[in-house]
Amino acid sequence: MLSVCRQYIKDIHFAEDVMVQGFLKMFNKLDTFKFEGSFEGWLRRIMIRESISYLRKQQFVVYDDEVYEKNQSEEISQSTDLDTEHIQQLIDALPQGYKMVFVLYTVEGYKHKEIAEMLSITESTSKTQLLKARKLLQGQLRKQNSIGYGNR
Incomplete structure (x- = not known):
């Protein structure tokens, strides 16, 4: 637990x-x-x-893009080996609102309607937060892959 x-x-x-x-x-x-x-x-x-x-x-919990800029400066491991701890670090670097929706949807398997009720947000906010979280994670992975392989 x-x-x-x-x-x-x-x-x-x-x-x-x-x-x-x-x-x-x-x-x-x-x-x-x-x-x-x-x-x-x-x-x-x-x-x-x-x-x-x-x-x-x-x-x-802030459902806002401003938090992302603050988290951008946070150091994330430069490891290209995607072990569990590294993935957790990437998820931890997400703004808290994005992170909660991402984990509830992708890890726990809740539907957007359930997430919206749990977090007191709208379904569209839940969907938007998930989309933004995925984009940020994909960007971080692409960035780390290019650093890891020496391609800039």
């Missing part, structure tokens, strides 16, 4: 705190689990909602 929280929260220490809060919520709400789906899926949803709640409380 730490990896679920880590997908949303960049700092591992804060992700651990959110995971602990998620487990506390799970134990407090265990009697509400109806055995209609997988327990792991139910627990994942709790962790996702706790992560989103944490980010909202910290006011890290």
Whole structure:
């Protein structure tokens, strides 16, 4: 479950705190689990909602292009080996709003309507954020590939 929280929260220490809060919520709400789906899926949803709640409380979620310029200056590993940690670094460099929509859609498999409800945004905002996140990631990958292979 730490990896679920880590997908949303960049700092591992804060992700651990959110995971602990998620487990506390799970134990407090265990009697509400109806055995209609997988327990792991139910627990994942709790962790996702706790992560989103944490980010909202910290006011890290901004659905705006201005955040991208700030994140552009952040160092990203120059490795051309696309291991899991490297991909996570690229996702972490996305503006928080883009990142949340990207992870909810591509990793967790939520539909835009569900994402819109979870994040209190419109479906079109969800779709736009996903499109922008993909473009930014593709640009970073192209940039790193050209640096890695010596082509500029």
